[in-house]
Amino acid sequence: MLTGADGRYHWPLPPATYTLTAHCPEDGSGGGTGEVTGVVVTDGRESTADITVE
Template sequence: MRAGAVAGPVVLVAVAALGGCGLGAQPSGPAGGEARPGQAEQVRSDRSTGVRGRVVRVEGAPGAHCLLEARATSAWAPPVPDTAVISDAEGRYFWALPEATYTIAARCGGDRGRVEGVEVVSGRVAGADIVVR
């Protein structure tokens, strides 16, 4: 009977201790600032400069969920902002890349393909369709 009398206060102490552990914390924005609704979408929605295209297999099927990598071939090129992008279920992709000339490569399982000399100019979207074999 004595054990039951102790269980109540122990539960209350545990609940009180967990109150400060951050269980109810809200996510914060970059560098600990306040996150604003739509902030991430605004950053990713700039589609005025970059590369847009489609990955297709030799038989014409879409290259769904393929890994795309970009390598800048311009000597003056800035770093590529994202390591890679993934094509959607229809093989389409968009990659916001800084102004430079690129080789864009696609991998779909064991199939590979690439397109060279893709020139990205500020304020324009270059087209680069890739056939994987």
């Protein structure tokens, strides 16, 4: 999945608890990865997760 220019993403998921991993492709800065755990998705509701990529 790719983010928009503002770094936001939208991805419909079934209800569950998720671990999300993000990877920034190398652009001369070495790229990077980040992860957030325990993201709870509830049916019919929007969930928010901020992932810091280092």
